[in-house]
Amino acid sequence: MTDGFDRHDHSACVKTALAAAEAACAERGVQLTPVRRRVLEILLENHVAMGAYDVLARLSEEGLGSKPPVAYRALGFLTEQGFAHRIERLNAFVACARPGADHDPAFMICRSCGTVAEAGQARGGPLARSAQAAGFVIEQAVVEAEGLCPSCQTGAQA
Numbered sequence: 001m002t003d004g005f006d007r008h009d010h011s012a013c014v015k016t017a018l019a020a021a022e023a024a025c026a027e028r029g030v031q032l033t034p035v036r037r038r039v040l041e042i043l044l045e046n047h048v049a050m051g052a053y054d055v056l057a058r059l060s061e062e063g064l065g066s067k068p069p070v071a072y073r074a075l076g077f078l079t080e081q082g083f084a085h086r087i088e089r090l091n092a093f094v095a096c097a098r099p100g101a102d103h104d105p106a107f108m109i110c111r112s113c114g115t116v117a118e119a120g121q122a123r124g125g126p127l128a129r130s131a132q133a134a135g136f137v138i139e140q141a142v143v144e145a146e147g148l149c150p151s152c153q154t155g156a157q158a
């Protein structure tokens with residue numbers, strides 16, 4: 001659905017993600033507490049990955065908590081539930097761009113502006129097929145590609 005590099009109706013993007021998170025929480029019987037919801041909203045503000053301390057700074061500005069565990073617990077919940085992903089390379093978090101879809105996240109990370117686009121990668125791709133052939137059980141497979149987004153490529157050429 002969403003490509004973070006495209007110009008798109010981002011308010012629709014935010015609405016879809018929040019609705020998907022609410023529906024998933026109701027279905028799984030877990031609580032989307034005000035802090036968890038707010039952290040998801042903060043991550044959804046743009047398609048740039050945020051570190052836990054950036055999230056914490058926002059929470060404390062808004063009076064929602066100033067202790068690191070508050071941010072870490074909320075981020076842990078969001079990643080566990082698949083509403084957000086952790087980007088190891090950046091040690092940061094992004095909201096999931098394909099909420100509700102069963103997928104192995106794959107990211108394209110712009111090294112210039114920090115925009116992160118999540119590639120639509122369904123489960124059972126080439127890696128999964130090779131693993132199956134090798135009798136290997138994949139527990140976690142996160143693809144992180146680094147490069148330049150379309151607008152940063154234009155900027156570099158100008």
Ligand SMILES: [Zn+2]
Pocket residue numbers: 002008009010011013014047
């Ligand atoms: Zn968007």
Ligand SMILES: [Zn+2]
Pocket residue numbers: 085096097098099103105118
């Ligand atoms: Zn995702």
Ligand SMILES: [Zn+2]
Pocket residue numbers: 110111112113114115148149150151152
């Ligand atoms: Zn860029």
